[in-house]
Amino acid sequence: MLIVSILCVEGVMIRPILMLTLLLSSFIGGCASKTSTQDVDLNTYFHDEHFTAVTTLPTPEDIFTLPEQALVDLKRELKRSQSPLHQPKKMMHEWLADYINATDGGFRYADNLTRTASETFNDRQGNCLSLVVLTAALAEAVDVKVEYQDIGIPPIWDRQGGFYLVNGHINLKLLPADKSNVFNISTRSIQIDFLPERAMQGYSTQRINKSTVTSMFYNNLAAEALIVGNYDRAYGLLKLALAEQNQFLPALNTLAVLYRYKGLDTQAEALYRYALMVSPEDMNALNNYAIMLSVQNRLDEWAEVHKVLELARIRNPYYYYGMAQQAYLEREYQDALSWYKRAIAKADYRHEFYFGLSRTYWVIGDERLAEKHLKKALSLTKDSKNKQRYQAKLHAMASH
Structure with missing residues (x-):
């Protein structure tokens, strides 16, 4: 294909x-x-x-x-x-x-x-x-x-x-x-x-x-x-x-x-x-x-190319993030948590990774970790729209 x-x-x-x-x-x-x-x-x-x-x-x-x-x-x-x-x-x-x-x-x-x-x-x-x-x-x-x-x-x-x-x-x-x-x-x-x-x-x-x-x-x-x-x-x-x-x-x-x-x-x-x-x-x-x-x-040539492909994949934090997003959409929440954590291990400065982790914890009922990681996402983002969004969600969590 x-x-x-x-x-x-x-x-x-x-x-x-x-x-x-x-x-x-x-x-x-x-x-x-x-x-x-x-x-x-x-x-x-x-x-x-x-x-x-x-x-x-x-x-x-x-x-x-x-x-x-x-x-x-x-x-x-x-x-x-x-x-x-x-x-x-x-x-x-x-x-x-x-x-x-x-x-x-x-x-x-x-x-x-x-x-x-x-x-x-x-x-x-x-x-x-x-x-x-x-x-x-x-x-x-x-x-x-x-x-x-x-x-x-x-x-x-x-x-x-x-x-x-x-x-x-x-x-x-x-x-x-x-x-x-x-x-x-x-x-x-x-x-x-x-x-x-x-x-x-x-x-x-x-x-x-x-x-x-x-x-x-x-x-x-x-x-x-x-x-x-x-x-x-x-x-x-x-x-x-x-x-x-x-x-x-x-x-x-x-x-x-x-x-x-x-x-x-x-x-x-x-x-x-x-x-x-x-x-x-x-x-x-x-x-x-x-x-x-x-x-x-x-x-033999395929194996050499595939090796490069896999190395490029595993070095890219967005590969793990994409896998996490897909797992979340499929309601495979434990898999999503695992993939988000692997993305963060590669790039612990990306706010969207922590947001993904937060919403997944929220869905499975772990409100403490959901709030913790949402606060981390808020601290990392520099975009005013994201700040407003994360603050609104934190407020909603507090009112829950």
């Missing part, structure tokens, strides 16, 4: 973005460091002779272009909000946040195909990536800067056809205007979030740029095309994704998966090895490569 990675977008969208990543796995013993890949000519990994060119693919500009009606509606609402009847005036990024979430004419999350800003505007809904793209386009139209973030959530798995999908997550912030001659009392950024519960979990974040988001978009479209068997379209989209970011691991994985489906095992293996040069412990690359070696009965 091939593995495809999906990206969920928080801020303006929070849902999976299809990022095909076959489980790659290669013996990493001889892999080069990431810096050695900078001079690699990625064209050597493309094999146009096996595909028919598709000319109807969106350009990067197409992805973020709004229809004329969207601009008319936006400017009309902005002008109306600036009339004397709408005082006090809001900062532009605050106004835009309200506009996006407006009850009448707003946009809502829907778990469906990835679409451009124009398509999402016309349908008034979209998946996470579609909504992030739309919000970025609206922000650009009114000169509001945005900040994209990759959210470090544990993998969330889904299945479509012959693929396992791994859901990732990104979000979007609207930034206040930065004017040197103006002092603003309210200068906080605003996270656009159609699924606010995600924002409450306090995961680590990493800023990413528009080019990376564009690669994500193309990779999502490619994954969707691959799932329905449109290999030529998938190939063209992946070339566009890698033209934006030539070391974008989800796209490298997706392309390797595509090669496998086309029977191009040699080309897929070369791509797996390149992906593992970029990131020697990439879990999807390791897993997918291991699957390929197993199918080919190359058991």
Whole structure:
């Protein structure tokens, strides 16, 4: 079963973005460091002779272009909000946040195909990536800067056809205007979030740029095309994704998966090895490569790859955390306690690990330990929303 990675977008969208990543796995013993890949000519990994060119693919500009009606509606609402009847005036990024979430004419999350800003505007809904793209386009139209973030959530798995999908997550912030001659009392950024519960979990974040988001978009479209068997379209989209970011691991994985489906095992293996040069412990690359070696009965090589895969797994505290979360959802509470404790043994500074431990103790009736670990979670978090949430739960415990 091939593995495809999906990206969920928080801020303006929070849902999976299809990022095909076959489980790659290669013996990493001889892999080069990431810096050695900078001079690699990625064209050597493309094999146009096996595909028919598709000319109807969106350009990067197409992805973020709004229809004329969207601009008319936006400017009309902005002008109306600036009339004397709408005082006090809001900062532009605050106004835009309200506009996006407006009850009448707003946009809502829907778990469906990835679409451009124009398509999402016309349908008034979209998946996470579609909504992030739309919000970025609206922000650009009114000169509001945005900040994209990759959210470090544990993998969330889904299945479509012959693929396992791994859901990732990104979000979007609207930034206040930065004017040197103006002092603003309210200068906080605003996270656009159609699924606010995600924002409450306090995961680590990493800023990413528009080019990376564009690669994500193309990779999502490619994954969707691959799932329905449109290999030529998938190939063209992946070339566009890698033209934006030539070391974008989800796209490298997706392309390797595509090669496998086309029977191009040699080309897929070369791509797996390149992906593992970029990131020697990439879990999807390791897993997918291991699957390929197993199918080919190359058991000695499979064992070497599997060893690296297991070492990467056991060093990652979020592996144990993910196992704990799954055990909790399945009501295997003693197993959940064991996994949470192992996660804490690897990273005793993560508040969400202690919160998981707390809620599990609460469910099994150990109120003393539930309170103890919730207080620990509260002491570790720096996020104000998490602090409020944990304090509210402590209050509820005290009132119980």
